[in-house]
Amino acid sequence: MPVETRQLKSVPAASQTRPVYQIARLSKTYARNQLVALSDVHLTINKGEFVSVVGSSGCGKSTLLKIMAGLMPPTTGRVVLEGEPVVGPRRDIGMMFQQATLLPWKTTIENILLPIEMRDGRAAARDARDRAMDLLTLVGLGDFANVYPGELSGGMAQRASICRMLVSDPAMLLLDEPFSALDELTRDFMNMELQRICSERHATAFLVTHSLAEAVFLSDRILVMKARPGRIVEDIRIDLPRPRTLEMINTPEFGEIVAHIRDLLGREAYS
Amino acid sequence: MTDATQQDTDTDADTIWVEHEALIDRIPRWVAMTLLFIVVVGIWDLATRLEWVSRIILPTPGETLDDLIFVGRNLASGGYMLEALWTTTRTVFYAFAIAIGIGFSLGVLVGETKFGERAVMPYLVAIDTMPKVAFAPLFIAWLGFDIASKVALAAFIATFPIVVATAAGLYAASENERMLFKSIGATRMQTLVRLKLPNGLPYIFTGLKIAAVGVMAGAITGEFLGGGSGFGALIRQSASQLDTPRVFSLILYLSLLGLALYFMVVFLQRRLVFWNKSQTPGGIG
Ligand SMILES: Nc1ncnc2c1ncn2[C@@H]1O[C@H](COP(=O)(O)OP(=O)(O)OP(=O)(O)O)[C@@H](O)[C@H]1O
Numbered sequence A: 001m002p003v004e005t006r007q008l009k010s011v012p013a014a015s016q017t018r019p020v021y022q023i024a025r026l027s028k029t030y031a032r033n034q035l036v037a038l039s040d041v042h043l044t045i046n047k048g049e050f051v052s053v054v055g056s057s058g059c060g061k062s063t064l065l066k067i068m069a070g071l072m073p074p075t076t077g078r079v080v081l082e083g084e085p086v087v088g089p090r091r092d093i094g095m096m097f098q099q100a101t102l103l104p105w106k107t108t109i110e111n112i113l114l115p116i117e118m119r120d121g122r123a124a125a126r127d128a129r130d131r132a133m134d135l136l137t138l139v140g141l142g143d144f145a146n147v148y149p150g151e152l153s154g155g156m157a158q159r160a161s162i163c164r165m166l167v168s169d170p171a172m173l174l175l176d177e178p179f180s181a182l183d184e185l186t187r188d189f190m191n192m193e194l195q196r197i198c199s200e201r202h203a204t205a206f207l208v209t210h211s212l213a214e215a216v217f218l219s220d221r222i223l224v225m226k227a228r229p230g231r232i233v234e235d236i237r238i239d240l241p242r243p244r245t246l247e248m249i250n251t252p253e254f255g256e257i258v259a260h261i262r263d264l265l266g267r268e269a270y271s
Numbered sequence B: 001m002t003d004a005t006q007q008d009t010d011t012d013a014d015t016i017w018v019e020h021e022a023l024i025d026r027i028p029r030w031v032a033m034t035l036l037f038i039v040v041v042g043i044w045d046l047a048t049r050l051e052w053v054s055r056i057i058l059p060t061p062g063e064t065l066d067d068l069i070f071v072g073r074n075l076a077s078g079g080y081m082l083e084a085l086w087t088t089t090r091t092v093f094y095a096f097a098i099a100i101g102i103g104f105s106l107g108v109l110v111g112e113t114k115f116g117e118r119a120v121m122p123y124l125v126a127i128d129t130m131p132k133v134a135f136a137p138l139f140i141a142w143l144g145f146d147i148a149s150k151v152a153l154a155a156f157i158a159t160f161p162i163v164v165a166t167a168a169g170l171y172a173a174s175e176n177e178r179m180l181f182k183s184i185g186a187t188r189m190q191t192l193v194r195l196k197l198p199n200g201l202p203y204i205f206t207g208l209k210i211a212a213v214g215v216m217a218g219a220i221t222g223e224f225l226g227g228g229s230g231f232g233a234l235i236r237q238s239a240s241q242l243d244t245p246r247v248f249s250l251i252l253y254l255s256l257l258g259l260a261l262y263f264m265v266v267f268l269q270r271r272l273v274f275w276n277k278s279q280t281p282g283g284i285g
């Protein structure tokens, strides 16, 4: 059952876009416990779009993300990215996990260069050092490049893992609650940066978040998921003008959208 | 404290709360070690002076010290004891090297492949539960009374802890770390070498320390049973002549070899596993 896109306001349909991600009839049952984590998910994401997913804990958001990233196979259904089925991890996908997961025996900058080192070797990683350094400076970790992760706070580690995702310049970003460990001010800042990075690189992004404000602030579309079995029940278009600014968060319009989604989520939870 | 909450108190702002350690926790290490040494030697001295036990069974600390000096002189002057120590040292190092080679390879096989886990591990567990010293006569029959049979026994004993530790170490990488490596396109080999092995090093070193102790025990047992020219043979010889001071001092010098081996492993661990300062009593091990 494909979900209809609900328009909060009538605006011209997104023009000159083409689909990059096409997901159809996707379902996932974990063999270990016969748990139906996803059932019949249909989803199309267009080039340059920023899509967020919200939903209660355990409703299958991370599962969906991992399947989209080619980290595990779906039970049924297909995932197509840029016309090619996703059958494993891909270079054009940048993934950021719920946990920062930095290797404790590598310095921050070595951790960030890890994807390049794995795919293209040490020489390529050395050549990318300047770019990694720029990224670190961007997220405010310039002074911590040569420090081991044991000396980073949780939020700093998460910022470092954002750099690790960005260093190989992926066209598709998959983010699993990337900013949940950050304080609110840093989080606002990171959201602004993420918006800027996405629009600069024309990257397409898919974000799992528990913060409705963050979802509304960043997204062109917000998907609402429901648990047991995990499925998408709402697809909401956010038509706030871009670039979004932090001041917009305080406008009544913004508040209305957040309230609307909260209402939807609440109804899902108690129905 | 230069905190805003301090403004309405008039106490000395520098020392608010000092943790007081009990006296027994405040003794520096060298004082504590010396104290314990004096107490133990004192009781030992008393036991021999008051003849709680016969002199033949337990020599006095003085006699032992004299013999320690004698053996030390013999070692220093390159006498027959140095040759014996050198034999045992070689045995121990050969055996340790062989145990590391075989143990590590089997550990990777067991920890990294399903075949190793399913087929090799059950047999390893079965052999490991046997009293391995019982194989000594077999090794002597196969390899003779020379150093080779002792090396074989010592290596045999020391291999198992390394296998188990290596396999456990490879298992220890978390689901998140594996997912990360998968997502950045790491091959199986890369995941093994760049993630699982470094991540498993703390485990592997724990296994190496157990193996270092095992290799000493194996070498000496082999020399007890298979004769030859090692330190173990010297000890057995002295014991059969009821020369207990000699037995004591030989054991003490032997323990230096064991300590050297152990601390070589600890030193390597400190260098290689710098990110994981394991919390062990006394910071040794
Ligand atoms: N490896 C696994 N094996 C078995 N069941 C799993 C596994 N991973 C997740 N699940 C189950 O699948 C369901 C969805 O999990 P998932 O991690 O996708 O949730 P989520 O929406 O990301 O939750 P959260 O917001 O808490 O991160 C949960 O009920 C969980 O118990």
Ligand SMILES: [Mg+2]
Binding pocket: A061, A062, A063, A098, A176
């Ligand atoms: Mg999740």
